[in-house]
Each structure stands twice: as C-alpha cells, then as structure tokens.
Amino acid sequence: MIVIMSKSMREEELQGVISTIENHGLQAHIVRGAEKTIVGAVGDKSRLVKIPFQAMPGVEEVIPIITPYKLASRDFKPEDTIININGVTIGGNTIPVIAGPCAVESKEKLLEIACQVKEAGAQLLRGGAYKPRTSPYSFQGLEEEGLKHLALAREKTGLPIVTEAVDMNSLEKVAYYADVIQIGARNMQNFALLRAAAKSNKPVMLKRGLSATIEEWILAAEYIMSAGNPQVILCERGIRTFETYTRNTLDLSAVPIIKHLSHLPIIVDPSHGTGKWRWIQPMSQAGIAAGADGLMVEVHQNPSQALSDGGQSLTPEKFKIMMDKIKGVALAVGREIAL
Amino acid sequence: MIVIMSKSMREEELQGVISTIENHGLQAHIVRGAEKTIVGAVGDKSRLVKIPFQAMPGVEEVIPIITPYKLASRDFKPEDTIININGVTIGGNTIPVIAGPCAVESKEKLLEIACQVKEAGAQLLRGGAYKPRTSPYSFQGLEEEGLKHLALAREKTGLPIVTEAVDMNSLEKVAYYADVIQIGARNMQNFALLRAAAKSNKPVMLKRGLSATIEEWILAAEYIMSAGNPQVILCERGIRTFETYTRNTLDLSAVPIIKHLSHLPIIVDPSHGTGKWRWIQPMSQAGIAAGADGLMVEVHQNPSQALSDGGQSLTPEKFKIMMDKIKGVALAVGREIAL
Amino acid sequence: MIVIMSKSMREEELQGVISTIENHGLQAHIVRGAEKTIVGAVGDKSRLVKIPFQAMPGVEEVIPIITPYKLASRDFKPEDTIININGVTIGGNTIPVIAGPCAVESKEKLLEIACQVKEAGAQLLRGGAYKPRTSPYSFQGLEEEGLKHLALAREKTGLPIVTEAVDMNSLEKVAYYADVIQIGARNMQNFALLRAAAKSNKPVMLKRGLSATIEEWILAAEYIMSAGNPQVILCERGIRTFETYTRNTLDLSAVPIIKHLSHLPIIVDPSHGTGKWRWIQPMSQAGIAAGADGLMVEVHQNPSQALSDGGQSLTPEKFKIMMDKIKGVALAVGREIAL
Amino acid sequence: MIVIMSKSMREEELQGVISTIENHGLQAHIVRGAEKTIVGAVGDKSRLVKIPFQAMPGVEEVIPIITPYKLASRDFKPEDTIININGVTIGGNTIPVIAGPCAVESKEKLLEIACQVKEAGAQLLRGGAYKPRTSPYSFQGLEEEGLKHLALAREKTGLPIVTEAVDMNSLEKVAYYADVIQIGARNMQNFALLRAAAKSNKPVMLKRGLSATIEEWILAAEYIMSAGNPQVILCERGIRTFETYTRNTLDLSAVPIIKHLSHLPIIVDPSHGTGKWRWIQPMSQAGIAAGADGLMVEVHQNPSQALSDGGQSLTPEKFKIMMDKIKGVALAVGREIAL
Secondary structure (H helix, E strand, O other): OOOOOOOOHHHHHHHHHHHHHHHOOOOEEEOOOOOEEEEEEOOOOOHHHOOOOHHOOOOOEOOOOOOOOOEEOOOOOOOOOOOEOOOEEOOOOOEEEEEEEEEEOOOOHHHHHOOOOOOOHEEEEOOOOOOOOOOOOOOOOOOOHHHHHHHHHHHHHOOOOOEEOOHHHHHHHHHHOOOOOEOOOOOOOOOHHHHHHHOOOOOOEEOOOOOOOHHHHHHHHHHHHOOOOOEEEEEOEEOOOOOOOOOOOOOOOOOHHHHHHHHEEEOOOOHHOOOOHHHHHHHHHHHHHHHHEEEEEEEEEOOHOOOOOOOHOOOOHHHHHHHHHHHHHHHOOOOOOOO | OEEOOOOOHHHHHHHOOOHHHHHHHOOOEEOOOOOEEEEEEEHHHHHHHOOOHHOOOEEEEOOOOOOOOOOOOOOOOOOOOEEOOOOEEEOOOEOOOEEEEOOOOOHHHHHHHHHHHHHHOOOEEOEEEOOOOOOOOOOOOOOHHHHHHHHHHHHOOOOOEEEEEEHHHHHHHHHHHHOOEEOOOHOOHHHHHHHHHOOOOOOOOEEEEOOHHHHHHHHHHHHHHHOOOOOOOEEEEOOOOOOOOOOOEEOOHHHHHHHHHHHOEEEEOHHHOOOOOOHHHHHHHHHHHHHOOEEEEEEOOHOOOOOOOHHHHHHHHHHHHHHHHHHHHHHHHHEEOOO | OEEEEEOOOOOOHHHHHHHHHHHHEEEEEEEOOOEEEEEEEEEEEEHHOOHHHHHHOOOEEOOOOOOOOOOOOOOOOOHHHHHHEEEEEOOOOOOOOEOOEEEOOOOHHHHHHHHHHHHHOOEEEOOOOOOOOOOOOOOOOHHHHHHHHHHHHHHOOOOOOOEEEEOOOHHHHHHHHEEEEEHHHHOOHHHHHHHHHOOOOOOOOEEEOOOOHHHHHHHHHHHHHHHHOOOOEEEOOEEEEOOOOOOEEEOOOOHHHHHEEEEEEEOOHHHHHHHHHHHHHHHHHHHHHHHOOOOEEOOOHHHHHOOOOOOHOOOHHHHHHHHHHHHHHHHHHHOEOOO | OEEEEOOOHHHHHHHHHHHHHHHOOEEEEEOOEEEEEEEEEEEEHHHHOOOOOOOOOEEEEEEEEOOOOOOEOOOOOOOOOOOEEEEEEOOOOOEEEEEEEOOOOOOOHHHHHHHHHHHHHOOEEEEOOOOOOOOOOOOOOHHHHHHHHHHHHHHHHHOEOOOOOOOOHHHHHHHHHHOOOEHHHHHHOOOOHHHHHHHHOOEEEEEOOOOOOHHHHHHHHHHHHHHOOOOEEOOOOEEOOOOOOOOOOOOOOOHHHHHHHHHOOEEEEHHHOOOHHHHHHHHHHHHHHOOOOOEEEEEEEOOOOOOOOHHHHHHHHHHHHHHHHHHHHHOOOEEEEOO
C-alpha cells in the first residue's frame, strides 16, 4: 500500500499515518521526495486493506499495490484452468463454440436450431429460458418450460447446454437442468447470486458487467471461487462507451489481459458485444485471433421473427460460413476449433 | 416506431416490412425521401414492441418513439409524487437531508452519530448493515445486528432510517426494520430484488446504476411501480466515465431531466458521486440548486477510523457547515431545507 | 515517481531499475512488501520524467506522483487569479455572465440581442464568427464580417466580447477584435494554437476537451501560461459519456476540483454542456452553487430560426428569468452576480 | 429528417413545423401515432440540414436520417479505395505493416531500427519528428532534423515514410519530406489542418479522436476529401473509456463498420490502442482478423531507453515474431501480408 502525502501536509500528520500503520502491526517506509512524501505500508494484506488511509489528515492519495484477488490470479495458479463440460473442454488448446437462440421460443424451434448449430460445428447449445429485460413489459422467457426444452435438445443432439439464471428462483431450476450456469452482465455484482451459483458445483459463465473494469470482473469471479467453485468461465460481451453505432464496444484487449492476470478461460460474445448480426463474423475472427478460449454466438432460423434480439442473431447459413472462417484463424494462432 | 430502410433496399424488402406491420393489425405509413425510405408503424404499443424489425432484410435502423415506461412518466401522472416517511416528506417543497455513516460499525458509534446528524438538521438516518463489496474479502457489514442498532437509533432520535438491501435474504430483514429500503447501484437491474422490494410496501430508494442511462433507470423504477409500489425515490450517485480524479462523475443534469420525464422525487448522493469528502459540500449546494428533492450524505465522527468509505465522509462539524450553506441555496431556488 | 516491480521480477531487474535511477543522478528507495517490491525515485523532476521505466524489464507499473504542471497550480500561486477584461473581472467575488448567440448571423440581429442580454444583466457578449463544424457542409460562420459586427455591438453596448479562434488564420483576426479569445473543446490540445493565442496577450478562455481529464485540461492551460500569458479562464462544457439524453454530461465536480488544484478562474457553459435550452437554467444555478466564477450562455431572439445550435439557446425572456434566479443562488454561496 | 413532436404539442405547433418545411421548398409527411406525431421532412438535403427543428415549439426530438458525408461513403463509391505509396498499396488484398520508433531520436538509431523493421517485413517506416505532448515540458521531437533522418532512412532502406504533422508549421515540412502525412488523434477535428493536409496531395493518415464517434471520424475524412484529396487512410488507435488497465480501449468493431460505411482503407495501431507492448501482438492478430487493411506498430531497439512511449514499443525480436504470426492470420481471412 502506498500512501502519498499532500504537499502541504504537516509533520504530525505524517507521524499520524506512520503510527496508525505501526499500531496495526505493520511496517512503514518513508520516502521523502522533492515535492511529496510517500509512505510504503508493508505487511499482512488483510490488515492493510482495512485502514482508511484516504480519510486521514494530510493524505492525498492511496495506491493499493496488492492484487485484491487470489484464487483467480495466475500468480496463485500458473497453469491454465481447463473446464470439462460433459466432455467438451474450455480453456485448452481446442476452442468450442456455443450457439443457439437468444431466447427459447418453442420446443420445435429449439430442436430445429439445435440440430442446425450442431451440424455447423457448435459444441454447446445456448438459449435463454429466463430473460432479464430492461422493461417490465418485455417478453420474460418461457421459464421452466424453456429449461425442459433445452434438456430435450441436449438429449437429441448430445450438446451440453448453457443458460442464464437471473435470480435465486431461476438459479435453482437452471442448476438442475443446465450444464453451465450463465450469470448475465447486469448480475455480475449480484454477490448473493454469485455465491449461490457457486454452491451448485456446476461451471459458471460470468459475463462482464456493462461498466465493469477488468479488476472488478476478476473480483466477481473470486466471489464464486472463494465460495468453493473453481469452474468459472469469463465472457467478454462489450462495455458501455460513448459510441452509439454499436450496442456496446467489444473490448477484445480484455482477452490477452485476462489470460495474463488469471488462469481462468475467457470467451467472447460478439452478438451482445456489437448488437448487429453483420459484425458477428469479423469480431468472432478477431476474438479467436486475440486468444479467446471460446465464442458464444446467437443463431436463429428466422431472426426477423425472433422474440428477442433478432437483430444480433445469425441465420444457420451465416453461422456455418463463420465456423468455416474461424477454423483457419484458430489454426493460424496455434489453436483449433472443436468440431 | 420508425423503421429506416437502407439505401440499397429492394422493393420487396420494403413490402415485407409493410406486410409484417399490417399482419400485426397495425398501420404502416411510408415516407420516401431523397436518400432513404422510412416506414412509420402506428398502433397498439404492446404489439409494436414485439416485432423484431431490426432483423428484417433491408432494414437499417429502428427508432422507437414510444416511451417505454408508463407509471413512472409525468405524462401519466402530471403532479409530483410526494412520499411520506413517518412524517418526513420527499418530493414536496421542503427538502430533507439523509445522513449517517457508510456502515453501521457499533451501537455506540451509531447512536452518537445519529444524535449529531439530527442536531445538525438531518431528517433521516442512513447506515449500511449489509454492504455490497467488490471484493469477497472486504468487511460485509454487521447484518441484522446493524439493523437493530439502526432501530434503536430511530427510537432515540426519532429519525426514520434508510438502509440497503443487497439480496433477498437481507431484503426481508431490511423491510422489517427500515423505513426506506435502499437498492444500490449494482442492483439497479436486479429485477427480482426490485419486485420483492416492491412487495414490502415500504418506500424504495433506487440508486442509479454505474452505467445506466436515464431511461433504464426510470424503467427500473417502473419494475417496482408495476409490482404495485408507487413509492419510489430515485437517487443520482454518479456514473462511470473516463475521469479518474473523482470516483464517479456526478451527473446533476439528471436532476432536472428526471423532474421533467417523471413525477418521482430525485435526491443526490455527493458522497458516492465524488468519492471525496472535499467535494461533498459544493456538490450538495449544486444538487439543491439543480432542483434535487433531497440529499444523502455520509457522516462519520472519525472518518480516518471508518470501516468503509471513510474518505468520502464528512465529520459532524463539516456536515453542520454544509447544512447551513444549503439552507440559503434552497431558499434561493424557492425551496426550503427541512429541519 | 513510484516504480512498482512485478511479483515475478528477477533480482537483476530490480538492480537495473536502481542503477538507471542512480545513473541519472537521482536516489532510489526500495520498499520490499509481502507481495511486491516498489522503488521510490527521488530527485530532480525534469530528469525523472525522462526515464521510460515502463519499458524496463520487471517493471509492472509506474506511478508519477509529481504534479505535471507548475504555473497553473495552486501550490505555485496560492491566491486566486482575477482577470480584468476592460473592467469586468472574472475570478473574484463577483460573477459575470457571458451571453449571446451561438453564431453571429447578421449585424442587426447581433445588435438587437446584445442590447437584450445587456439589459438582462450580461457582462460580456459572446458570438461565434468562426464556427468549427463537424461537417464540412455546415454553416461555418461570417468570419471577419462577424468580428466587425461584434466590435460594433461592443461599441453600442459597452460589453467586452468573447469569440472563438478556430485556427491560426482566425486567431490573428480574433486577437485583433476580441477582448477574450475562446479556444474550443476540439482545439484544447491544438498546442500550436494555444501557444499562438498566448502570444496575443489577451485573456484566453480554454474550453475543456470532450474527453479531456482535468489534469490534461490544466496542462493545456500550462501551455498557454508557459508561453507567457497568465490570463487563462477555464470553461467546463460537458464531457462525453454513454448517456445519450443530453448532448454531453456537464461535469460540475470539475468546478471545485479546479479551484482546489489551480488558481485559475473557471466558468460553466450549460448550453453546450447539456445541448437543450430546457436544462440551462437549472444547470446555471447548479454551476454557481458549485462555485463557478462565471457562466456562458447562448441566447437567441428566435432560437427556432438560428443558423446553429438553436436548440440549446434561451430566448431573451427566459434568459432574464435565469439571471434573476442565479442572483439569489450566488448570494447564498457568498458571491454576487455582476450587473 | 424525422421530427418527433412532443406528446403535449399543440396543433398550431405541428402546423408551424409543417409550414417551415414547406416554406423551404420541401415536403412534409405527417404520421399520427397513438402516442406521438412524427413529421417526415423530405427533399433537398442541403436545405434540410439548415432548419433548426430542435428549437421549434412542440418538437421533442429530431432524427437526421440522411448520411452527413458523401465522398467518403460507400454508397457514393462502392469499390474499395486503394492507395499507392511509392509502390506500397493500402486497401487492397495485401496488408502492409508500418513500423518504427515512436519518436526519431538520432540518425544512427533511426537507420538501425529502419533496417531491422524492413528485415522483419515492414513495408513503411514510421517515426515522429514533431511530437504533440500533453505537457509543455515533455520532449517535443527533433523537428526538421528528424524529418531529414527519416528521408535518409528511406533512401537507405527504400521504405516510404509516415510521420505526423502537428500544426501548420510542421505540416509544410512534413508534406515536403514524408510519403504519408499523419494527423494525430488530438488533431482529428483541427479542420484547418485537415484542409491544409489535403492541399499537399500526399496521402493522409487520419487517426481517430480519443472520443470521436465513427460518424465524426468519417466526417473528418470528408473534410480532407472535400478539399480535393481522395487519399485518406483511417487509423483506429483506441478510444477513451472507464477502463484504466489499458491506456485506451482499442475498438476493433470500428474496422468492419468503416469497411461497411466507407470505401476508405482502415488500419489499426495497437501500440497506442493498448499502451503496453505486451498486448501488441494479440491485438495485431485480432486487427487483421477483423479485416484491417494494415497495422502501425511502434518498434524500438531498446524500449527502456526510448525518449517517448517506450512502454508500448516492441523490440525488433518481438516484432519479428509478431510478423510471423500475422501472416497466418491474414491467410486465414483471405488476405496476405506484404513483405
């Protein structure tokens, strides 16, 4: 912890900071610069974070230099985490693609699209049974009926299923039916839901919050891991910026950064990340080239009839073309697309 | 709903849009411009929002012109909503100030600060018993014990209490003890929590999400209202921008905009909105001058010993000075500070 | 300068950093923490900033703790700078309001509006003769003819004039006619223009860039001051965020922060800061309450016929009402509106 | 142009809008919806943009549906623009890489690095002779001497040179020596400089402004094109967001969007886009995979001794590895790296 004293600090203010540090059983190192004095506080991390240096007289700024997460950090576990979902792995050399409709709309439509995405090479099936909607008046999903359709689609195709839990009620049901529990962007800091999802002992896919920094996102993963579940998959899905042409700004630099800071796998969702089907293929290619461990893509047999987010769904034909293209990109970066 | 066709659309694509509109029992008005053709879709709102125009071939952009919320809109209810909390009103001419520590730390400290803020003119007492923390390793609050201390402080001072519910478990307890249920920024789109808070029939203070647009924020209020609880207080607490000097950027323009779009009261939280005690007084003054219906300010008897957010807390002495200043500002804009 | 070494640094990398510091005639202080080692580099600032620590092996992060500006800092000059513009002062206890049309449209219209804003209490007249326009096809201003109209309006009303120089050509002319040279947001880091404006020896009003941090903004002022012109007025005019309801997000917390970090006066422009006339009055009130040293407001006799930015202009009637309101707010915060 | 009337508009306000439209020789189409009335204004674009609908009574919002640029749009010129720089093409199937130091530091160092980047496959040499620096006290470049070194390096290696003009003075010199004139992010809306650069008749590389929308960026290109110079290369270099881990957020979705909206070539600068050498290779791969027409990368023989931005420079060795990797990615997306 580095404490920067203000230029106009008084000597007793400096002594106050030093004695607070020492009273906590920690050590204080003082560096007097030409302009400002800094104090390095060294010792047990758990004690350090509890001292409200920021509020002490004479203190201008406090810079925490200790990594605030542990289990999720690559320092703690240098080798990549590989998560096995009924035989499909995420985090290893082989890159799986998760595909399916935004929302489960009916049994028939789901079974049809599940076969089509499998045929094109998808390794997991996605589909929302519970939809978190900005407006209380929008379609909120088929709920448990949707989960049953997903389970049936898994039975028919063999594809493991990924679906979102939006709250405690849906979590219980999702944990029962799904192979991977998705936590959406709006719930990234819904800590009770994170802890409850952890208890399910199923892999958890954690989407990045709309304005979450990379550190906050890893800390949200740490919530799940510290509750006993090491199987966390991170999913970059775009952040909120001033640009209005795309729904969000897909932050692909998060991919190599997460791989550097953490051992957890990271996948990319270009459907939400851009909001338009037109940009899904190029951004899927880019995601793979940046080092992503997987992709999640919305596919709908008839996007213009979709009950939600049709504008950001590929048709099965376009999805097939995309799959062909990303195979080559994966090879070029020393990976391969699971098929 | 306005559908803008792409410049290169084909005639049958335009016809496709028109017939989809008409098949839903709505009317289509076509305006052919020099560059582009637009289609105005007119009719029942609930049908309109369900058509995924965005995914139709030939469509470039879709512009919803209908307000997506109803109960919260000033069109629906032109007169200001005034919320009565055990005799303290928010939304009327008189402006109450909510003050207290970030977190309840002990019975003694809470009682002391409660008396001090009351003495300085605060009308409601705030204090966190459950704390939503970015790190799983940070202090998470005294929980129910904290709520009991708050109830005791209310008994001693007569001040109604405002405290945050962070999840379903805490909500039940908060609803039992508190006079106003606070929903934090991270939970603004935790729709299950919003609906559950609504059921409590206590006033709900809804903080703006860190990257929530004004429209999304009003829609979150609509969730609470459509679940049967019209007593919603909005709280501006800063949004996330590129500026790093302040913890957040307090968006005071949200104050007059909310007053224009909605009948709900809006208050300002300059503690979280700036993250530093030094800016609380000027931004409190500015919030009142912009038309806010209240303020929420963190006050701690010894900020440098606080267990959380000490850096953004005023001392009781500084709070008193602030209260004196805002009285004059309130008068200047035709309001008065409740005392 | 604080250099934070990466957790996995090798001992020789640390020695490399230390000897680089010492080879520059500076001192290195080493603090070894439980997790990471930091090096405090102390000594002559101008040497320190030249060492590219960031690129050295083993270095994780570099934190500059020295203030990168000098002349503009309050440390350097504790007392407020008060700028005198032909008898009108900015930065003192009395707050002047600058008003006028976005663009000078004709001699007659300018003279009329100049009289109206003077009548309502404005102390300076604004009006654009050169307009920086996002599109090459938009109205670009009357240029020198516009400046002549402004000079005439000054003659008739006695109001000093503020007008924008958009490039070197216009600067020469603006410096000849104007009393204050305005540098627009897009040109905040047009360093050649800043230096040239400095040479004019007229006061310079420097608008904040659309995505400029407060530090970058003060550094832009430092460019002007280090070129020999101490008369800089800062103008907050909104920053770019994800919110689309307003044209920009007016960052009023910049007002007290600038007053804290610098001795320069700061004014607020709620017209550009919000983009809609409806929010000008409340945000003017808020700006004054936050401690602003002045306001700049667009006023047009017939906003719906304006050649640019009519939507963010007040009518003379509404301007008069606003002036009445802010007088009271100014008094409440111990200032007064110049009249 | 679509004019959305407010819900509470009066009939005469609607008539006012209609007659204004008709008085300008345009046509008005009225669509009365259940909630709101919209007016479609159709006719000559240049007249339409001049009407300040936003300021008319009863008007709530104005939506321009006409593309505000022409020469830069793909509608106007469907085929890709390919720019030839002394035999090196940008915009065609073959992808050139521009490499070199951030700043030209000395003749010897420049010649050495020029040979090294050529050896590794770079097709153009970059290097700053004039540096736009946030602080007036930072190293500002070798100026004309630096340009002479660049010209010498071109002579020795055959690589065309790309270098930045920061203002009118430097532009004249840069236009004389360079093969491509670079306009930096801070100058993207320095319209005088854009027009002057256009007059040089040399290709212009236009970097995206730090908070520029894609539309504003294309409009800046339109300034150059409308001044008679069709040879514009766009360069994505990151935008400013709340994320602090990277210097900027590289917006790779801009690549396919620009290719869709415009015929101009677009390249990616991962050095400025991320601010750290560590992310250059993965983001270069991602840029190519997203469809970029080129890359611009900082390379320095000894980044830890660089006079500016050493932290975001690759060593020649790492640059060589990067070049090898991107060749495969280019092939995978049907392109090839020029060598």
